[in-house]
């Protein structure tokens with residue numbers, strides 16, 4: 042049986058400051074080595090100052106993933122030399138001397154399958170290495186410490202996955218959960234990374250590191266299973282090792298350094314006293330926790346009668362579900378959901394597009410109301426939406442500027458209908474035997490008004506003029 | 510001008526206008542220039558000290574608000590960061606390290622208008638108890654310059670003892686304040702763990718060490734503690750002492766107090782002169798109304814072994830950052846691969862630091878931790894239990910600060926094991942986090958002997974009261990330099 046386990050690193054991007062100092066957690070907007078201080082640079086004499094908010098956020102994640110949460114948590118030092126690590130040790134958590142990590146065992150469901158979580162730990166991200174120069178001989182390594190000390194949760198799973206697809210599904214669900222909790226924005230570059238370990242029947246466990254994206258992770262796992270199966274079929278032993286994902290060649294390559302042999306000499310970080318998370322705090326965090334994705338979905342279906350599939354898509358993405366929550370009213374909920382899932386999702390499918398757009402929940406509410414009250418046709422609403430994203434102007438301005446409003450003036454519409462009746466005498470005749478034919482005539486009116494005719498009014502006037 | 514006055518006397522004299530800060534600091538610098546060639550207490554001198562003192566005088570004259578130190582000259586151990594000045598830890602590894610920030614204790618002392626006359630010598634990275642392991646050469650004991658001043662805060666003790674400053678800040682990981690205080694006949698104070706912020710103190714073994722003052726009198730130590738103690742948001746291990754005033758009530762006496770005499774600290778290997786001084790101190794305390802009684806603390810036997818195992822482990826990690834990539838000394842990086850560079854760069858550590866790095870890499874390693882590091886932690890927790898038990902019965906515990914007299918420079922440097930045993934009486938306070946103080950008590954053939962008192966956590970105030978009471982019974986000769 043194929044067994045795949047994951048180690049997922051997720052930055053707590055929604056925090057203000059780093060894990061142990063007041064430099065910004067959002068290091069992305071800084072010039073190189075400008076988001077640093079004596080603490081995150083590990084200067085002699087500096088001491089870590091634990092960000093209590095980070096502990097809370099990590100605890101929320103643990104609770105959301107159904108993990109046990111200990112009464113007291115502790116931090117440990119993981120000792121190793123690496124140029125991206127300013128202290129040459131990482132402050133992290135550990136469960137080998139008792140359950141002192143922020144989260145213990147838990148689980149996440151993917152469909153009907155349960156994926157067990159081994160533990161969740163809070164730790165600091167290292168700096169970032171930048172390589173310059175082409176050949177390995179002339180290569181220069183530069184270090185940017187802006188990222189050093191960024192709060193990170195590591196989520197470790199049991200080897201419960203059997204296929205690369207399960208891995209991908211899990212990561213999608215997990216990133217939706219994390220985004221929904223408001224602790225992280227997984228769409229940010231490098232905010233979520235994962236290592237995988239893969240073993241097939243009769244083989245040893247192989248770890249794959251250095252996987253840049255979730256997309257590549259699925260590929261890497263797939264490649265590794267194929268590689269191991271091919272070895273197995275030729276009776277070649279699969280050894281326990283660490284392999285790196287080669288981004289260019291899309292293959293895994295055996296690592297030269299034997300990371301499994303490293304001895305991290307873990308011991309308690311004396312500079313950070315144990316943190317007590319008493320039941321009252323947990324209760325409070327639980328109460329403040331945002332509604333879960335599954336509960337949202339259920340509510341959308343039962344309360345607003347939104348189709349299950351639409352509710353599923355809508356609830357799982359925090360950006361869209363937040364929009365929905367802000368824009369909908371009792372009466373327009375279904376229409377709001379419809380606009381989001383059929384139109385908006387295609388238009389703002391990347392973070393860049395979302396940021397560039399001038400769209401607000403007010404626009405969405407106005408648009409849904411306008412459709413419902415027949416002020417604008419569904420067809421014209423698409424044009425309006427495009428214009429809103431571009432200019433951010435309010436809906437009524439856009440309708441008048443682009444002349445998107447429905448033709449609902451009786452005399453204007455009557456004139457057009459008279460014209461259609463004279464042009465389509467055959468169809469008019471047919472309506473007497475086949476009442477459905479009237480829809481064809483409505484369509485013709487729509488054509489002449491570029492889709493702006495009020496559909497209800499058009500039908501009424503047509504029926505009156507033809508006399509059916 | 511009398512440079513031999515205490516901190517409290519200095520303040521009084523400046524306040525009433527008998528002396529000016531500028532004169533005193535200028536004379537202090539002259540003193541340093543005249544004696545430090547012989548003693549080598551200082552690694553660097555603050556050449557702006559006299560100017561700074563002049564500014565303080567101006568402010569005093571114009572009636573402006575002035576900090577409690579009134580320009581008092583203080584020396585600082587070279588492992589405590591002062592912004593824009595060299596902080597070397599007496600190591601070649603940090604030869605060019607200029608601290609870009611102030612330690613919390615420095616910030617506090619600056620606010621009180623203290624003047625830092627210079628950075629003082631120490632064993633490299635505070636590892637040692639004789640100051641012989643300084644990469645810049647040993648300091649000498651002012652009582653006899655052929656002898657070590659103790660360590661690792663040797664420069665601090667020498668500078669206070671030889672009147673090169675009024676007070677000094679050292680750090681105490683296993684006795685590094687109390688040991689040189691005892692060897693040089695000054696007061697040396699190691700507070701309860703967490704009472705003084707360690708922010709800006711370059712870590713050796715962070716879970717047990719504290720900054721501590723070295724002063725001429727017990728009252729001066731209480732005065733210093735008033736200025737530098739208290740909770741600090743930059744050090745999560747600090748405790749709130751609610752702005753305790755350690756000077757108030759310091760003359761309360763010790764009548765009726767119970768004092769335990771730790772048997773294991775006056776046992777095998779103790780120098781007869783030290784033993785007799787200790788007995789004398791006990792008699793004096795009894796004369797003041799204290800009740801003294803022997804007690805056995807079994808775990809003391811293992812305390813030094815546990816101490817070296819724990820400190821080596823923490824040092825191995827704390828000193829890992831010295832890879833010379835971000836700061837350190839002059840050694841270009843180009844052309845090296847990371848691992849080969851750092852292994853070359855780290856050869857700038859001296860022999861004692863290297864020895865402890867090697868031990869620190871071994872004792873907590875997989876397959877050995879159970880036999881060494883984890884066992885040491887067990888000793889630490891058992892020792893703490895025993896000491897806590899003892900403090901249910903006693904107010905204070907007494908012992909000589911060091912079981913032997915100061916030794917000659919070079920005498921023990923090649924015998925690290927016998928050097929280690931010098932720590933036997935001081936490491937307990939560090940492993941258990943308790944406050945302890947060394948009080949100058951006696952003198953044997955011109956070499957000082959100090960007595961140590963220890964109290965329960967956060968009983969620093971009553972400890973200083975007891976120390977003051979003992980200090981009043983003492984009449985010591987003047988340092989012969």
Ligand SMILES: [Zn+2]
Nearest residue numbers: 062064078081
């Ligand atoms: Zn920082």
